[in-house]
Amino acid sequence: MSAKQQHPFHLVELSPWPILTAFSLLFVTLGVVFLMHGHSMAEYFSIFGGGAVIFCSYHWWKDVIKEGRVGHHHTEKVRMGLRIGMALFILSEAMFFFGFFFSFFLARFFPAGILEGLWVTGEGLWPPKGIQTFDPWDIPFMNTLILLLSGTTVTWAHYAITQNDQRNSVMALGITVLLGIAFTAFQAYEYHHAAFKLTDGIYAANFYLATGFHGLHVIIGTIFLTVCYFRAKNGHFIGGNGHLGFEFAAWYWHFVDVVWLFLFVFVYVLGR
Template sequence: MADAHAKKHDYHIIDPSPWPFLGSVGALVMSLGGIAWMKYLKGAEFKLFGVDLAATHFWLFLIGLFIVLFTMYSWWADTIKEAHEGHHTRVVSLHLRYGMIMFIASELMFFVAWFWAFFDASLFPGEAIQVSRAEYTGGVWPPQGIEVLDPFHLPLYNTIILLLSGTTVTWAHHALLENDRKGLVWGLVLTVALGVLFSCVQVYEYMHAPFSFSDSIYGATFYMATGFHGFHVFIGTIFLLVCLLRAMAGHFTPKQHFGFEAAAWYWHFVDVVWLFLFAFIYVWASAGATIAH
C-alpha cells in the first residue's frame, strides 16, 4: 500500500499555501496606501467606496508593507524547509534556476528603460529639456548651469567597492564548493560589509550633490537610474545577509546551495549594471561639463 503512494517522479507538488493570496492582499493595501499618501501630499482626496483614504495614508501603507514582508519571510521559509526535506530534486533545482534567470532578465529590462530615458534626453537635449529653474538653459547636455559630480571621486570609490564585493562573493562561492565553511562565512561577511559601505557612500554623495531631482531632466534621469540601482544594492545586501546567517547555521552544502547561488547571481548583476551607470551617466555625461567640488 505504501509503495502505491510513493513518489516516482522528480517534481515537487507543493502543499496548498496561503502566501500567494496574502501577498496579493498586502500588495493591494500597500499600493492604496501609497496612492493615498501621494494624494495627501498634494492636498487632494482619495476616496474609495465613499471613504477618504488620504487621512490614513501612512498606516494603510505601513500595514500593507508589513503584510508583504511577512509573506516574503514565510514563503521563503517554506522554500528553505522544502529544500531540507529533500523536495528540491535535480529537476526542481533546474526550474528554480530558470526562474531566477527570468527574474534577472526582467530586472535588466527595468534598467534598460532608465538608460533609454537618459540617452533619449542626452542625445536630443533640445527636445527633451524642460527647464524648471531660470538659471538653467537647455539645448546642451547636461543643461547649462548644472554642476555635475566628479566621476573620479565618490563614484570611482563605489566602483572599486562593488568590484571588490564581486570578488569576495566569488571567493565565498568557491569556498562553499570546497566545503570550506570558514572561507564561505568570511567571504559573505566581507561582501555584506562592502555592500553596506557602498550604500553609505551613495547616501553621502546624494547629500552633497549640487543638483536635485526636480532641477531638470538631468537630475530626474540621474536619480532614477542611480537611485534604483542603490535600492537593488540594498536588497542584494539583505539577500546576502540572509545567506550569511544560513551559512553560519550550516544550511548550504557543496551539492545543494541554490539560495546562495541565486544571491551571487543577483549581486553580479548589480555589479554589471553599476559599471554601465558609471561609464555613461557619470563619466560620459560629465565630459565638458562643470565639475562640482
C-alpha cells in the same frame, strides 16, 4: 510529504504567502500614491504594507528553504526549472535598466525634445544649465571599487561552499554584506549632499531614477546575501546539502555589479 520525491514536478503544499504578499504590496503602492497626493493616511498604509511585506517574505523564504532541506522537493529537474525562472527574472530586471538608459541617452543626445515646454534645455547642451554634476572620481569611484571587491568576495564564498569550507564561506559572505551596506551608506551620503533635486529637470529625473533603482537592488541583494550568511553559519550549504539559494543570490549580486559599471561609465563619467 517528507519522503524524497522521485518525480520531476515541483509539487509542494499550498501556501498562503503569495496572495498575502500581493495584498501587502498593494498597501505599499497605495501608501506611495497617497503620499504623492498628500493624503493623511499615507504613512499608515506604507508602514503597514512594508511591515507585511517583510513578514510574508520571511515566512515564504522559510517555507522554500524547508521544502528543499526537509521535504526534498528540489530534485534536479526542479532545480533546473528554478534556475530558468531566476534567469528570466534577472532578464526582466535588465529590461528596466534598458528603459532607464534609453531615456538618459535620448535626453543626452537629443536634449530638445517633447518635454521642452516643461523642462527647458538648450539645443546641444548637456547637462542642462544650472545642473552641477557629481565628480565621478570621488564617491562614485569609491562605490565602484566597493562593488567590484564585493564581486570577488561573493565568488570567494561560492568557491568555499563548493569545497565544503564553512568557515571561509561564512567569512566571505559577511564581508560581502558589509560591503553592500557600505555602498548604500555612501550613496545615501551622496544623495544628501547633491546639488540638485529630483524635480530639477530631466537630467535629475533620469539620474535619480537610474541610480536610485540600482540602489534599491543593492539593498535587496544585501538582504538576500544576509539570509545566505545566516544559512551558511547553520551549515545549510555544505555536506552535499546543495546551495541553490546562494547561487541565486550570487547571480543577482553579479547583475547588480555589472549594472553599476554601466551607470558609472555612462551616467557619472560620460554624462557630465
